[in-house]
Amino acid sequence: MAALMKGITIASLGAFGIFGVLFLLLPQQTKHQLQGVLFQLVSPILRTGASVQEGLGGVRGGLKRMDELERENQKLRFDNEQLRASNSLLKNLESEVNRLNRALGFREQSAFKLLPAHILSRESATWWNFCTIDRGSKNGIATDMAVVTEDGVFGKITTVAKDVAVVLLISDESLRVSVAIEGTQEQGIVSGTRASSNYVPDLKIRFLSKTANLKPGMKVLTAGSGGVFPSGLVVGTIKDFLVKELEGVASVTPAVDLASVQDVFVVVGQK
């Protein structure tokens, strides 16, 4: 029995070693495809989870409104309360319509073909900032496509499944975008930092000249080199500028609110 157990242990160690090394040595392209397959597998769960999350948010919001109404209108009759509640619901709808109108206007005015997408989940991985959107290869999405909002650059597509796609956010350290500072000849590379997150984004522009005269509030625009992001998209505004030993480094406040944006556009081509 002991010999059998020893045999099983050695065999399992051997199998673990072989499979572990094989998986590690798989070409990056294959791992990328595997990730796509896995995200396709979980896409129904992501969609359901996203709708449940939105539903829960709605219920919470509704209860809060009722609470507020009860506090403010204790002496009013029940039908009056109902009218007020429906009025507040209509106000929510109005802001939703305004938001969608802004997005539609941006889409129509843009020089690019934009595909609207909805964010399904925002992954809270410790060292990476990415999210999943509800569009995939069946909608014409491919890797390395730029993702924007009406406010500016949001990220780029890294993995595509049939129904969903993964977007690497502008706040991630591994996404580097060449940028230019509006009104100057300065160009640099913007990227997130390792301590950056969707909630507390921390972007830095590196490789600026030491003599750059950058002031807080100056606009940072994509330079267009690199082939992913078209030129002229807003990345953010300069927060501060520091001169280091070899280069100038600027902190940037992103134009897009990465933590709360719900709808984005994938740049699928030019008009």
Place this chain on the structure above:
Amino acid sequence: MILFFLALLVLIFGSFVFQLFLPPVLLVHGAVILFVPAVYFYGCLCLPFSLTLALTFFTGMLNDLLTIPQLRSHSDFPAGISILIYLVPGLVMHGLKPLFLRHRWETHCLLAEIGAILTPFILLAQYAMLSFERREILLSDVIVWRIVGPGLISLLIAPCVFFILTPLSHALGYRPGLPLAR
């Protein structure tokens, strides 16, 4: 045993997907809430060595494919590294199996807390790997909190996960160290 092992695989997969919807805890400088390590450590404690290795492979692979963006050309954290990262604390926990087999709630609680203390090791190893690949070591209070924070959160989560998984294993007819329930 196989039933419980399969249940653990499903739970780990479910925990990974569930984690996708959990926002980071801003009070702890954006530390994330991790359920997977607690479920994984429980598996390491109660499963035999061969299944512990299988669980490690599954957990590490899913971790890299579901929580790390794999770029088409190059990734600074190649998928598969987490199998090795999970293996180390997993083996530590597996070494504590004799304690687990005493089937006392206080030792289970203690082991859950040991698992929670080992959770930051996974994040620290990821950070070390990332720093090595990006050729830059950055240290700030935010980064320290991102490593330590999930461990602190796990101190609360892990005992609850352990106390849910124990009846589940019993319900599935698996009582490690004891004769199988008929």
